[in-house]
Amino acid sequence: MAPAATLPTLQDALALGLTEAEYELVCGHQGGPPNQVELAMYSLLWSEHCAYKHSKKLLRTLPTEGEHVVMGPGENAGAVDAGDGLVCAFKVESHNHPSAVEPFQGAATGVGGILRDIFAIGARPIAVLDSLRFGEPSSARSRYLLDGAVSGIAHYGNSIGVPTVGGEVYFESPYEQNCLINAMALGLAPRERLVRSAAAGPGNVVILFGASTGRDGIGGASVLASAELGDDDADKRPTVQVGDPFAESKLLECSLELLDRGLLVSLQDLGAAGLTSSASEMASAGCVGIDIDVSLVPLREADMEPFEIMVSESQERMLCVVEPARVPEVLALCERWEVHGTAIGTVTDTRRMRVFDGPELVGDMPVSALVDDCPLYDLAPARSATPVYAPTPATLASDASPRDCLLALLSSPNVASRRPLFERYDAIVQSRTVRRPEQADAAVLAICHPQEMRARDDGESAQETGTGADGDDGPIPALAVSIDCNGRRVAADPYRGTIAAVLECASNLACVGAEPLGTTNNLNFGNPEKPHVAWQLTESVRGLGEACRALEAPIVGGNVSLYNETSSGPIYPTPVIGMVGRLPDARNAGRLGFARAGETIALVGHFAPSLDASELSKLRGHPLPEELPDIDVAAVRSAQFAVRGAMRVGGLSGAHDIAEGGLAVALSECCLAGGLGAEVRLDALAGEERDADREELLRLLFGEAPGGFIVSGIPTGVRALGRRTRVRVIGTVSREGLRVDLGELSLTATLAELTEAHGALAELFPC
Amino acid sequence: MRFGVLQFPGSCDEVDALQAARRVADAELIWHGDRDLKGADAIVVPGGFSYGDYLRAGAIARFAPAMESVIEFAREGGPVLGICNGFQVLCEAHLLPGALLPNRNLRFTFRQVQLEVRSSGGTFTRECALGERLSIPAKHAWGRYHADEQTLAAMDDGGQIVLRYAPGENFNGSLQDIAGVSNEAGNVFGLMPHPEHAVDELIGGSTDGLKIFNSIKLTVEAA
Amino acid sequence: MRARVLIRPKAGILDPQGAAVERALPALGFAGVSRVHVGRLVELDVEDASQLQSMCERLLANPLVEDYEIQLLDVAPDAS
Amino acid sequence: MRARVLIRPKAGILDPQGAAVERALPALGFAGVSRVHVGRLVELDVEDASQLQSMCERLLANPLVEDYEIQLLDVAPDAS
């Protein structure tokens, strides 16, 4: 052991992010002050990022079980039953703070990290989605972050051959200083290939494979990932982590082949906190100990200290446990995939994490102290008495005509077409993308396409899954996926806003004919030690749990990103929801656009729109309301049920859920997606409103609420929905532009006008 | 009739190409490190990011052992189709004239593009009519076709400019809207758009890409 | 005045391109090559050479992950 | 021996990267910049410098569209 004179002090512990009380606890566990390696490891594992100190108690309230759940929270990713012996693994993760420092690499390594979580449990990644938040695009910094992040996601996802099939982006000033970069990935695995991360079998060998270890992101997890970004963040900048998708593509193939050959006891990716967290968590999950010799770790830079090796966040690395007899075979396979494997340790029965540097013991800690004994904190929630978020300056006059409102909304950054973003992503590689962005409300991915496995040179054509889209006429089951969260609505009302985000995902799934299998979430919030943020978090998690219970879409995994705030205040609370569903036959996957002139257009659902916290209110510069109207979750659910059922039997030509910008924007989007127009009469609807004044009519046109859908199809198909929910026929698909009759507030716009307004984001990506 | 589809580290669309080829004939993957083309009657060099696209797209892959065999195969008249990264590899290997440079817009761009068949009846376009439009997705960052004027003139005369982007579709800035070219002998063909992603109504909405795979099959079977 | 800026991955930062080239060269029969790094080259005419450093910091290089070196060239090289 | 290879787009070939830099600089307040070209920089240790030209022809540059210039450096620059 290192001599006492070189032991770090309390000051060092504080600098690493531990509190004085936590440091005392560490000393207690260690029987004295920890040395440098030990302190580094404790400080990482006891960070908010790894220990969920402020969120774990809340997370325990979430529903995590259900008939489709195969693997719930606790593993690298959750998994649900996808049918036919396959499971779908999925998870969303954030890379907010690294991306604020270096958006390209931050976003790229965010994608790399979430993909590793998917293949760490044995699933082949089949899709990525991104969820992004920036300040208003009028700010140069926001545009820089947007371009960098999108480039980084494109770089990593495109290069590794996983399609990016969907996502979302919002521009709001509370994200100006603290952007959010969340990435979600899905994978497919034969059920028997699923693997857990728990180490087992004392005497088994711990093998590190993939990239060599450098000084990447040292201090990242505790300093970079969980502290508020101050003005002095230049000093806190550790070496930026650089992603190498080419290395990861080999790591992925190697990992899956190791599992296919049954060579591994367990597998784990190296993410935040590198070897420290991977090894300790593997040991903890398996109730064993692990000895690691850092002198065996292949280094990219000479002279790295043991603690640096233990905390390095170099990308594209994996850790596995292997029975001694299998080690040569494992190392040989690593060589074949050019990912270099090295035995760096052994599983022990000591239940201690021991770090050696050659013969010298440089760290020795009880696994349970490292992983389980970090204190958990209670939140002290209290709603702020004064508004926390300033209204956005008005850009639209309150007496603007309905037509001007519509065009302003269509061209506003939160509503305009995302084409300039998603055109930078390969959405079709792997040949299973049945619905790409802007074709439908959710992405749809065929399951049965025989490409689950990448076949290899030895002619194993490895068609593990089903029969393929061609040839036979059987159904082609598919997955649908959606990611969503309107942070402004959550800011107005964390409980109802979060319910709305969950409902929105399920509505998106319903529009393509899919029913939810499970949910993932990324809780992006400010500093939980502040009462108002604690209140937001508590209320949001309450809404999340209730909504997922009501929809029977349990939470199978997720992530928490706290301290997203700067001196200018916290971000909008942003519980990003990702939901995966299944549909029996991809051939009936819904589209959003109008399909044929002459078809009937109907408004479906008990839609009760409100301008509170709506996009229109934002453009008008209105402050956030005190709360949102109550949501009738059961009614929304029955509307989803009706739309889903009709879509599955081919009873509808199109379905689109009404979201930002309300009915008029949803109609415009259906026109644009189908290249057709619409003749819509809302007079009858307005007649339902007693004494409808101008604001009431605007509410009908542009108000927002969960549970409303625009559907189109032949009259009988549309009316059939009425057995389960409310259906109001409002018009007919036409060849001309959009025309909405609503007394004095009638409006018309040509398709060209709609297209131009909707294309407003193009100027953010100049050539 | 059997297709061989090369597989480099970093290839992404090789399984897609394999499955597309299997819609018309047999097909097998060929590992980059193998010299044995396993008796394939036609070779597909697929899309993706071979060797990470590092240095220059296609620059490293063209030296793979399997490519040596492909070069020989091509010299003997065997049909070779290069798609996207495969097109870049074939240019780097000098099996096709010209070079591919970063897109004019400097971005990876994914878009369904309309192509015009400018040379029909050959190995790869037997199934297409002159002037016919094909709807095929393109997705790449290095797709700007370049060759010097003399070469371009000779290619034009020799019917080597097989596909052009339809008016308004050339997002990468290729000279003369060139989307796909063949060698003088007509047995090597490269294009930036991805015909293997236009083989299934359900998945791409277009099946125009099948015409290229079918053309190869018919050519091989006629020989 | 013609100027040249050499932009390289910062020491210690992963350089996947350099690594890929280093692995490729021996296969082509070039032995004895090591420490390969791939960066960018920017050449430009400037009226005010004192601006170059700030141009590098703000646009040409990404100082978080790249180092840069400015060279002033008396004569413009013929690659224009 | 440390060597440096400068690789530039051949004269007359559209250089969109150079053009983008040239457009971006004035917006950042840098005036008087012209003829901007962006290329690649490869630095490496070689045992046999006579191999460099053939490395460039075969791998490092594409002579159809790029020019290259080899510089031999006496001292290794500190970017390792």
Ligand SMILES: Nc1ncnc2c1ncn2[C@@H]1O[C@H](COP(=O)(O)OP(=O)(O)O)[C@@H](O)[C@H]1O
């Ligand atoms: N908001 C959340 N909801 C549900 N599960 C969560 C949430 N946040 C984290 N988890 C779960 O906690 C576990 C640890 O998460 P994390 O430390 O992010 O894992 P990893 O290191 O693999 O990225 C995971 O199983 C994750 O799914």
Ligand SMILES: [Mg+2]
């Ligand atoms: Mg993990």
